[in-house]
Amino acid sequence: MTNPLVSVRDLRIGATTDAGRKVEIIKGVSFDIAPGEIVALIGESGSGKTTIALSLMGHTRTGCRINGGSIRLGSSEITAMSERARARVRGTEVSYVPQSAAAAFNPSKRIMDQVIEIAAIHELMPRAEAEKKAVELFRALALPEAETIGKRYPHQVSGGQLQRLSAAMALIGDPKLVIFDEPTTALDVTTQIEVLRAFKSVMQRGGIAGVYVSHDLAVVAQIADRIIVLRGGEIQEVGSAEQILHAPQHSYTKQLLAAFEPVPHQPIAQPEQAAKPKPILEVFDLCAGYGPLRDGVPFAKILKNVNFKLERGRNLGVIGESGSGKSTLARAIAGILPAYRGGVMVDGKELKPDLQNRSKDDLRRMQMVFQLADTALNPAHSIGAILARPLTFYERLRGKAREARVIELLDMVHLPAALRHRLPAELSGGQKQRVNLARALAASPDLILCDEITSALDTVVAAAILELLKELQRELGLSYMFISHDLSTVEAICDDVLVMYKGEVVEALPAARMSTEATHPYSRLLISSVPQLDTGWLAGLEQDPELVAQFANR
């Protein structure tokens, strides 16, 4: 290796908590990046990957401080520079692509003005030249209508396009190093492919070095040359992408890889009961939407004639991209959003469309768990109080009996009993989601609607939650309706799968044969778009461009 572009030596970053206690976030990290090389930082949330990436620009989040070590970029020593000198380096030597492009663009300014802002601030080139360069970048990033897209406002382009535009913004000053901070995490899988391809080709063409922060090994495998595995602010393992994926050395890397491999779901053997032929959940001709009603039909119709059956003790997966109506389906079934047509039957009994008219027992039998574990727990109540409420509400339990049941519920989701005195803010993401599950279990339900419950969690934590769901199903005979955009989680837990597209069920098929037997073109596109743990996957992927144009919302 020639002289490295970036070298980080014994980097230490710390912060002070509200109580004045000092914590160390990054504990002595050292690595190099060669010119033109893309290095991935991978790890769970809290592993310090974003903190390290930001420190390469000499930036730390508010409250954090670089306490020791050195960062050298090209010929400049970032750690020894004044803030003013660092500002000169940002945009010209090193630049940043944030996770949420939608939040990074100013909605009141045209895209072009924002993309060439770096050139203007650093007085790199005249405006006309900068605009010409921006259009070239737009073309290199495979953006449609490269000539005119800069005249639009950020809300007038799609999420995937905006993410590529933010890359153009980062590249306009010809940086030597670009930092990508989970740039595709918020995108749909079909969109993600296009964005990854664009990033990869533009980086290769310019010979630009990159740091790619992500928690998704499969995405990283497509774009990175080398992978650094982080945990708790320390490097666990460094190696080429091939080596990390196929011959991991460190036990933590192995754990990460194991969590990624879907464990095929084994349907539980159903005791043959001729007496109970009724499905636990049956949905027929369900239509729901938002907005003011006119002639009993809402302004924006989302769900269109959804039909399906879920047998007792089995699990149904619902997959689709954002905007396909998955969550609306769950909300309509739960009654939070009353359906305007069609019906929901639980155990052979038809439910009223809206919450007010459903009986307490109807509500008890069907519980819902939400995606964002922290907004689903009232920050003002202790865990004990949160779990106790459904017990009081449905079963009128009080005092000692209720306390005992709360402890039992915590034990069911593998949490220590002492946790009941804590507030939700004092729990980790995985623990919060377990509490959400425990609250659903407190009602002794027959059916749990899981709305993307593992999407906001780290891979290892999500795998543990799935394991817990399976265990609870074996013990309590539950049924799940499992909504996800992540096909491997659905494969791991579901018996049957519904593929949704624009509010319609386009295909229903058994989960185990999902990848081989899907016939609808949209399901095939969706399934083929899921990144594989293989460095050559993206390069070898061939998709029918007409199909992509028809279905993918790029």
Added chain:
Amino acid sequence: MMAEATTTTAKDAPKRKGPGYRFNWVGRIGLAIILFWAVVAVVGPSLAPHPPGEIVDWDYFGPVTKDFWMGTDYLGRDIFSRILMGARYTVGIALAAVTLACTLGVILGMVAAVAGGWFDMILSRLLDAFNGIPSLLFGLVVVAAVGSSIPVLIFTLTAIYMPGSYRFARALAVNVNTMDFVTVARARGESTPYLILREIFPNILGPVLADLGLRFVFIVLVLSGLSFLGLGVQPPNADWGALVRENIEGLSLGAPAVIFPSIAIASLTISVNMFIDNLPTKIRDRSE
């Protein structure tokens, strides 16, 4: 729970002091001053060295002397005694009015946010329209119609300040109402009173208390405005605002008669805000 607490403290005793409450000095000073004025409001008049309504000095705007600790007013009445008497009106009326206004406003605001629909619509428009009436004009009309008495004053001030409190609480509650934990409670089948009191109220309490502090100050000021127009506390009694207003000419003479009531108002309003901005906060710091 006790056993739980003791075991954890015993185990982690060397490294952590346990979750405690932090109540800083600014807040404590604020609370001390409020308590001081509350005590004065209760026992003050019996401690007064002179009857508050009696002319005890032939000189007007008299200086601070051994007999008259805070000087005398424009009629030669003892200001110290009058401040002790005024505490009862100012602290009492303002506290009662602000409590009523905020309680009513916050409850209605939360109901409107949770219920939504026509209830929210009608109530909001009604209170908006009510907000359009100038507050002193409204006070004038009410007092002219039913006469001035302490309950009427409290009611008038409540009516003037309730819509603002409603708007504020409704705006906060609308945001909390869309959170998933409220949806969970609603899907559980909880009633509106439960949603309001247990799910929403604890999460808007902080800003609501800060608003209460501000509103208290405004009420003290409007009360003195009403007194100036002769609609507030009736002479010879007077609240602090009235004491300032009736002695305002003394300002050019440097009379203590106008300075001391002003200090009293300032100390009360500032300390209320100091206390509310520095309420005890529970500090928790995860050490694992």
